[in-house]
Amino acid sequence: MNKSDKQQIFSINTWEQFNILALQVFQYQAKNCKVYADFIAGLNIDPASVTTIQQIPFLPIEFFKSRLIVSSTDAVQVTFTSSGTTGITTSSHSVTDISWYEDSFRKAFKLFYGDIETYTILALLPSYLERKDSSLIYMAEDLVKQSNNPDSGFYLYNYDELAAQINKQQKAKKQTLLIGVTFALLDFVEQYTINFPELIVMETGGMKGRRKEMIREELHDTLCKGFGVNTIHSEYGMTELLSQAYSKGSGLFNCPPWMHIIIRDTNDPMSIVTNGKAGGINVIDLANINSCSFIATQDLGKIYEDNSFEVLGRFDNADIRGCNLLIA
Numbered sequence: 001m002n003k004s005d006k007q008q009i010f011s012i013n014t015w016e017q018f019n020i021l022a023l024q025v026f027q028y029q030a031k032n033c034k035v036y037a038d039f040i041a042g043l044n045i046d047p048a049s050v051t052t053i054q055q056i057p058f059l060p061i062e063f064f065k066s067r068l069i070v071s072s073t074d075a076v077q078v079t080f081t082s083s084g085t086t087g088i089t090t091s092s093h094s095v096t097d098i099s100w101y102e103d104s105f106r107k108a109f110k111l112f113y114g115d116i117e118t119y120t121i122l123a124l125l126p127s128y129l130e131r132k133d134s135s136l137i138y139m140a141e142d143l144v145k146q147s148n149n150p151d152s153g154f155y156l157y158n159y160d161e162l163a164a165q166i167n168k169q170q171k172a173k174k175q176t177l178l179i180g181v182t183f184a185l186l187d188f189v190e191q192y193t194i195n196f197p198e199l200i201v202m203e204t205g206g207m208k209g210r211r212k213e214m215i216r217e218e219l220h221d222t223l224c225k226g227f228g229v230n231t232i233h234s235e236y237g238m239t240e241l242l243s244q245a246y247s248k249g250s251g252l253f254n255c256p257p258w259m260h261i262i263i264r265d266t267n268d269p270m271s272i273v274t275n276g277k278a279g280g281i282n283v284i285d286l287a288n289i290n291s292c293s294f295i296a297t298q299d300l301g302k303i304y305e306d307n308s309f310e311v312l313g314r315f316d317n318a319d320i321r322g323c324n325l326l327i328a
Contacts (some may be wrong), residue, residue: 006100009286010107012257019053022260022284025293026056033071035063036292043270054272058264058282058296064091064240072096072290080135082239093135093239096290101242104287105139106146108256112246113177113200116143120169121152124162124180124188125204135239136204140179157184163192170196177202178227179235182219189226202233202246216251236311240295242287245309252308258286261309263302278302278312 012018029036030047036059040047043057050056063069066089070076074096082091095101109116123140144152151169155162169176177200180188185203201223214222220232231249245253245261255261263279265271273279281299288295303309 005289006103009258009289010103012286018257018260018286021258021286022053022056022293023051025286025289026050028289029071029292029294033069033292035059035067035069036071036294039063053260053262053284056284056294057270058262058294059292060296061091061238061240061298064093065089068094069291070094070096071292074290078138079133080138080239081131081133083131083134091239093242093291095242100287100289101135101138102142104243104256104258105142108244108246109143111256112248112254116146117148118175119147119152120149120165120174120176121147122162122165122169122176122178123154124178124184125154126156126181126184135242136237139244143179159188159191162188163194166194166196166199170199173198176200179204181205185223185226186219189223193226193228195228197228197230199227199229200233201227201229202235204235204237220251238297240288240291241283241285243285251310252304253311254308260284260307261301261303263309264296266300266315269296275303275305280315281309281311 076094078095080093121144179202234247237244243259245255247253262282281297281301283295298315300312
């Protein structure tokens with residue numbers, strides 16, 4: 001796939017454009033991604049017969065734990081790996097062109113939040129900083145750099161410094177985004193109480209086995225009180241995707257135009273359920289052009305008429321993933 005394909009995908013602004021390009025990407029990956037081609041063949045589906053998005057088969061996300069999922073013959077530039085508790089096999093996402101990821105999260109940030117240079121970006125991601133090959137750290141490092149702000153930066157467990165920096169930004173009336181893994185944000189508000197109503201607090205999910213899981217309402221209420229904000233923002237992303245959806249509150253996520261959510265029947269993975277009904281979350285991520293854009297996740301959710309979606313939890317016996325919301 002070439003630069004013109006990238007321009008088309010990141011310029012999508014209508015549902016018709018998305019449909020056309022998604023079907024083109026499907027045909028490309030059905031031919032060029034061996035693992036996906038074998039999966040399709042195993043379902044006895046002829047790719048030529050797939051003429052609507054609803055007919056596209058979604059690759060179970062578990063394949064990223066054991067197989068190399070690539071649709072390009074180019075050399076792998078970066079391999080992102082998922083976080084996981086001890087004894088859980090982690091996923092690997094081999095990326096042959098990192099510029100697709102960079103363009104995806106940079107354009108999505110601008111779409112949802114505006115000019116990155118107007119922000120101070122504070123990242124509280126200790127568990128990710130403690131390991132290599134995290135796609136979340138790659139994104140956060142780039143956002144910190146793109147902000148072109150000497151006050152932007154990462155925090156491990158140095159909560160004193162983080163509290164001082166948040167207070168500094170409030171006094172300077174600087175637009176500030178704090179992105180953090182859930183357990184670390186909770187640890188922070190147990191030690192400090194901030195009253196910064198304009199602060200954007202974005203949790204990326206994940207207790208990493210450090211704390212008990214909490215329902216979203218309880219979690220967000222605790223964080224709202226701790227930071228003195230009215231709403232908590234959230235990111236829905238994962239190692240296997242190069243795009244993220246964002247929630248600005250109430251647990252309702254929206255996708256950038258090149259990403260779309262479809263809900264599958266929990267008993268029949270090839271059947272799609274209608275708006276407002278719960279089921280398994282399938283993701284179309286056209287930024288995954290060089291791996292697989294059609295992923296059946298282990299998350300449960302529902303989608304609404306305006307294409308916003310909600311994450312309700314996980315399938316039974318699904319491995320705990322670090323970068324999702326986990327809602328019981």
